[in-house]
Amino acid sequence: MQKVGIIGVGQSAFVRGYEGSIRELVFEGFSEAMRDAQIKPEDIQASIICSAPEYDKQRTPAGLMAEYLGLNPQPTFYIESVCSSSSMGLRVAYSMIQAGLHDVVAVIGFQKMSEISSAESQERMGRGADIMWESPFGTMMPAYYAMHARAHMNTYGTTEEDLALIRVKAASYGQINEKAVYRKGVTLEKALESDPVSTPLKVFDCCANADGSSCIIVASEEMARKLSPKPVWILGLGAASAPINMAGRTTFSGLTCAREAAKQAYAMAGVGPEDIDVAEVHDCFTIAEMMAYEDLGFAEPGKGKELIRNKETYIGGKIPVNVDGGLLSKGHPIGATGGSQIRTITLQLRSEAGPMQVDGAKIGLVHNIGGVGIYGNVTIFGRDE
Amino acid sequence: MGFERFGTVSFVSQTKVAKFVDFLDEGSVMGTKCKSCGAKYFPPRSDCAQCLSSDMEWFEITGPGKLVTYSKLMYAPSGFEKDLPYRICVVEYADGVKVFGRISSQIPDKELAIGMDLVAVPVKLSGDKVSYEFRRP
Numbered sequence: 001m002q003k004v005g006i007i008g009v010g011q012s013a014f015v016r017g018y019e020g021s022i023r024e025l026v027f028e029g030f031s032e033a034m035r036d037a038q039i040k041p042e043d044i045q046a047s048i049i050c051s052a053p054e055y056d057k058q059r060t061p062a063g064l065m066a067e068y069l070g071l072n073p074q075p076t077f078y079i080e081s082v083c084s085s086s087s088m089g090l091r092v093a094y095s096m097i098q099a100g101l102h103d104v105v106a107v108i109g110f111q112k113m114s115e116i117s118s119a120e121s122q123e124r125m126g127r128g129a130d131i132m133w134e135s136p137f138g139t140m141m142p143a144y145y146a147m148h149a150r151a152h153m154n155t156y157g158t159t160e161e162d163l164a165l166i167r168v169k170a171a172s173y174g175q176i177n178e179k180a181v182y183r184k185g186v187t188l189e190k191a192l193e194s195d196p197v198s199t200p201l202k203v204f205d206c207c208a209n210a211d212g213s214s215c216i217i218v219a220s221e222e223m224a225r226k227l228s229p230k231p232v233w234i235l236g237l238g239a240a241s242a243p244i245n246m247a248g249r250t251t252f253s254g255l256t257c258a259r260e261a262a263k264q265a266y267a268m269a270g271v272g273p274e275d276i277d278v279a280e281v282h283d284c285f286t287i288a289e290m291m292a293y294e295d296l297g298f299a300e301p302g303k304g305k306e307l308i309r310n311k312e313t314y315i316g317g318k319i320p321v322n323v324d325g326g327l328l329s330k331g332h333p334i335g336a337t338g339g340s341q342i343r344t345i346t347l348q349l350r351s352e353a354g355p356m357q358v359d360g361a362k363i364g365l366v367h368n369i370g371g372v373g374i375y376g377n378v379t380i381f382g383r384d385e
Numbered sequence: 386m387g388f389e390r391f392g393t394v395s396f397v398s399q400t401k402v403a404k405f406v407d408f409l410d411e412g413s414v415m416g417t418k419c420k421s422c423g424a425k426y427f428p429p430r431s432d433c434a435q436c437l438s439s440d441m442e443w444f445e446i447t448g449p450g451k452l453v454t455y456s457k458l459m460y461a462p463s464g465f466e467k468d469l470p471y472r473i474c475v476v477e478y479a480d481g482v483k484v485f486g487r488i489s490s491q492i493p494d495k496e497l498a499i500g501m502d503l504v505a506v507p508v509k510l511s512g513d514k515v516s517y518e519f520r521r522p
């Protein structure tokens with residue numbers, strides 16, 4: 001089987017309130033990826049547009065974006081799995097290329113969350129759960145993840161301070177990522193003193209809403225070798241799902257969709273957790289990163305806290321995680337997030353990550369979760385020797 | 386129609402299991418059980434995902450069950466602000482059925498402990514709405 005590679009990556013700055021329309025926001029990530037790949041819109045054979053609906057008024061955004069980006073008359077369509085939409089888009093692009101339908105596909109993610117208020121945003125996100133049986137109780141994303149945090153603490157003795165340490169790490173890297181929405185440092189004291197949002201999670205345990213776009217240019221092996229001096233290869237793809245209703249879950253101290261997706265991705269890539277040099281995990285909340293350490297096999301169940309206490313997930317540690325600031329500091333524009341994670345790993349494997357570079361990184365991993373563990377995507381990337 | 390009476394803010398009005406709301410009025414929290422294969426469901430469903438039968442019967446969630454996990458919300462989504470603060474949870478029963486809901490404000494925070502016994506009790510909300518909450522047995 002041929003390989004499939006990434007030949008261009010781009011993302012807009014992730015910002016609090018983008019002063020432009022969604023088409024202009026998407027242009028920023030797209031144009032950067034096109035400059036990176038050094039190709040033109042006519043070289044793109046299909047585009048996949050990824051976002052979560054209801055943040056803006058546009059219905060069927062694929063049609064709008066394809067026109068604005070100069071991608072007519074090539075096929076375009078929309079992929080949605082809330083926060084993991086653009087990782088799912090990458091999976092579809094991979095499939096189309098392996099099937100021989102296209103040689104070059106653009107995966108474009110975006111979200112302009114600032115079109116609505118924070119409470120409205122929580123209501124929309126809350127409806128990314130079971131609207132018939134859970135939303136009537138007044139649920140929102142932080143509360144769902146908070147229930148996981150409570151279970152993890154009760155089962156394994158993880159503490160609020162352990163979670164705060166994850167935020168401190170994220171903020172230390174957010175400061176050096178010029179595309180991040182939150183550029184300030186966070187001390188352990190400040191994280192622990194922040195107001196509760198949904199116990200035991202506090203303000204600093206939660207990622208920042210942001211507006212942003214991302215774009216990944218995916219190509220067949222032949223085209224990648226022709227067009228790119230440093231293609232990054234997709235070595236393994238995993239995807240899984242879990243019950244949307246919490247009543248259907250078998251555990252609250254991890255995400256089964258992530259475990260299943262990781263198993264698939266490792267098997268396909270022929271590598272294990274010990275082979276990963278740098279990882280991007282879906283830290284929409286600090287507890288989500290803690291669970292990711294364990295669901296991905298970087299630590300045994302319950303031992304994730306040792307990784308952060310010993311700074312093993314910092315650059316220079318055993319397995320650097322989210323050294324671009326993660327969703328916590330970089331920001332989490334839903335549909336753009338997966339693409340941004342893939343961009344970070346691509347730059348790492350090309351040794352172009354600047355001050356965030358993990359020296360000699362050869363194999364990278366992206367863990368991107370949709371909703372509260374409804375959709376799990378794990379993708380493993382590698383480079384030529 | 387009828388299901389829009391469920392919860393503080395509801396998003397669904399029509400369902401084949403709308404009788405759930407009538408049972409709440411009568412004082413029972415009910416799930417459904419597949420008559421064909423015996424699979425038990427909460428939340429109640431009209432169709433069995435195990436054997437694909439649609440021949441279901443109601444059964445009462447009795448208990449007590451045990452508190453699996455919970456969280457106290459200090460912020461709320463649109464429409465729930467006046468309820469703050471409130472606590473959501475998952476409770477597991479001996480037959481493996483789990484129920485998601487709110488913990489009664491009658492139980493103080495400091496008395497909450499994972500593994501404690503709780504029972505699901507129907508409650509009346511303002512505006513002719515109904516729900517259920519978890520209380521001490």
Ligand SMILES: [Zn+2]
Nearest residue numbers: 419422433436
């Ligand atoms: Zn059945």
